[in-house]
């Protein structure tokens with residue numbers, strides 16, 4: 395047995411340290427969470443915590459330091475906001491000062507299942523539950539790998555510290571989540587939400603990998619008995635986690651992957667599933683993954699620790715993180731070969747896009763660059779109109795480089811490995827939000843099964859009018875009336891108006907890809923009005 399040598403203040407970049415809890419076991423974290431009064435234990439033994447004021451990420455407070463040489467690579471704008479190096483240095487010093495002398499949790503993990511390109515990352519946090527969260531989400535090093543673990547990137551999470559001078563600094567708010575590529579450091583202040591660490595390192599992977607010619611992707615992945623790999627791209631809430639967790643296919647990962655010359659690999663060591671309306675009947679694997687070592691966030695429970703999964707009293711974004719081992723049918727290599735099928739998931743609250751369509755190569759590029767989904771508007775002031783979201787590559791919020799850098803790599807890899815692409819609408823059918831209803835998980839799964847077992851290639855196809863999408867005329871396990879969205883709407887005129895409106899939004903959004911880059915002018919593959 396190797397002796398665990400305590401980390402020094404110097405090694406952590408701090409002036410002094412209190413008690414350093416370095417790479418605690420799940421049981422030790424559990425004890426810390428209890429003794430710090432950070433959460434409560436659900437009836438089945440799962441730790442439940444509240445994530446504080448923020449129950450989601452704070453994208454407007456995310457920055458990159460604007461400095462040489464990375465500034466030439468970054469796609470600066472609303473998503474990748476610039477922070478002057480002097481301001482970063484000032485905040486960094488404040489964070490280090492703040493954390494000095496405190497009791498801290500230090501957690502080491504890898505991002506990336508491929509030994510050649512994985513990144514050793516260190517997280518320094520004040521809460522045990524934040525350590526628990528990153529332990530769940532990142533790849534847990536083995537004992538020998540922890541021996542002499544040399545982080546190549548460090549996240550200092552001073553979540554209780556706010557930036558009082560944010561106005562003077564010209565920043566968005568007192569919250570800051572700031573990345574320094576040259577120094578290999580990120581600093582967080584003002585938000586406790588763990589997702590900043592997860593998606594923050596994902597963002598860094600989206601910087602590091604494409605520069606080496608490796609594609610990084612916001613997608614889930616699983617593999618069938620014959621080794622056929624499927625990728626599921628999609629924005630939040632479209633079904634990446636729900637649909638990749640498939641009893642008949644091994645789960646590779648539910649959110650972030652890379653694709654290199656050997657195939658695909660997960661970045662993470664765990665999953666982060668939505669809990670709202672979760673049921674054992676509809677999603678048994680995820681439901682059963684909620685047990686000791688998993689970490690529930692912002693769920694509501696009664697005095698007996700029984701969770702009410704239908705309650706959104708704290709937030710709609712209730713979540714659970716769990717190590718991937720909690721899904722029995724996972725692939726422990728966290729890797730797979732080159733994908734056979736790519737599925738773009740969208741949750742179309744307008745009810746216009748078909749439940750499943752097969753894309754041409756050009757359509758695949760068009761829908762990838764468009765990155766469409768639609769949110770159901772909240773209940774504020776009686777707004778029921780869905781809100782269209784276009785986020786390039788189904789993850790623009792996490793892309794430091796220009797979206798075409800990722801699209802180019804995807805296009806090349808799809809051509810090289812002869813990959814088929816499909817668009818699957820997990821959203822509304824038979825009418826938009828308020829009139830129609832959401833596709834059942836069962837019906838969506840039937841569409842996906844038809845793609846994955848190849849039976850979709852044996853049926854006849856039709857084409858839709860506005861979007862000119864190729865749709866199957868029938869599929870086993872799916873109500874034929876649903877397959878053509880126009881047929882599923884009772885009010886055909888309303889459908890035509892809505893389809894026309896949505897097509898217009900796609901066209902408007904895609905203009906940014908037609909102005910200065912002929913390589914990515916896939917306008918012809920998009921809808922017409």
Ligand code: ATP
Pocket residue numbers: 628629630631632633634635636637648649666667668669670671672677820821832833834835836838
């Ligand atoms: P994130 O990027 O935020 O993790 P995600 O793409 O992984 O999002 P999921 O966690 O899979 O999204 O969320 C899909 C949600 O929609 C789940 O709560 C699921 O129960 C629900 N749902 C309802 N109908 C469907 C359907 N037909 N297909 C997929 N999910 C559905």
Ligand code: MN
Pocket residue numbers: 634635636648649666667668
């Ligand atoms: Mn997910």
